[in-house]
Amino acid sequence: MLRIAIVDDHEIVRAGFREMLSEETGLQIAFEAASGEEALALLRDTPCDLVLLDLSLPGQSGIDVLRTLRQRHAALRVLVLSGFPEERYALAMLRNGADGYLGKECERDELIRAIHIVAQGRRYVSARVAELLADELAGDASHPAHLQLSERELQVFLRLARGESVSAIAEALKLSVKTVSTYRSRLLEKLEVASNAELAAYAIRHGLILP
Structure with missing residues (x-):
C-alpha cells in the first residue's frame, strides 16, 4: 500500500485530489495538511511514502518544505502539484530535489501515472517539461x-x-x-x-x- 500525503492550503483542492485517488487500488491517504509546518509535524509520527506538495503555502512555502524534506526525509518521494505553469517553476523544482512536477489542472490518469512513476524511484516529467528540458539541452532555450x-x-x-x-x-x-x-x-x-x-x-x- 502506497501511503500519500496531500499538502495544500485549500480544502477544495485537497478534496479534489482525495477524490481522484479514492478509487485507485494500492493507494492510501496517510494525512492531509494545510501548511508546510503542519505537514512536517505530521511526518514525525505518520508513516508516508510520497508527498503531493503545493508551492503556494502559508508560512513556509513549498520550496521551503521541499528543502526540509530533502534534509530530514531523504527517502520520501515528492511530487509537486502547482497552480503555476511548468515554465515558471518546473525545472527549478526538479533541479532542487522534486521527483516530479504537475499542474493542478492535470487529468486523473496523468496524476495516477505520475504517482506510480515517482513511487518507483524515477522522475516524472510531463510532455511540456520534457520540451523545456530538450530545449535546454539543445541550447535553444532562453530561460529567465x-x-x-x-x-x-x-x-x-x-x-x-x-x-x-x-x-x-x-x-x-x-x-x-x-x-x-x-x-x-x-x-x-x-x-x-x-x-x-x-x-x-x-x-x-x-x-x-x-x-
Missing part, C-alpha cells in the same frame, strides 16, 4: 535568470519579493542576517536588478508571485 538560482537563492528571492525583511528571512530560514544579506546581493547581481522593489517587479512579471 531565476531558473538558474539555487534552492536557497530561490527561497530568499521569493521572500524578499513578498516584502519580508532580511532579519525576518534570517529568522525563518535559521540563517544569520549577514548570510541573507549576502544572498540578497547575489540575487541583485544575478537577476540584474537594483532593489527589493525591482526584485518584486521581476517576480510579478514572471508570474512567480501574485501582484
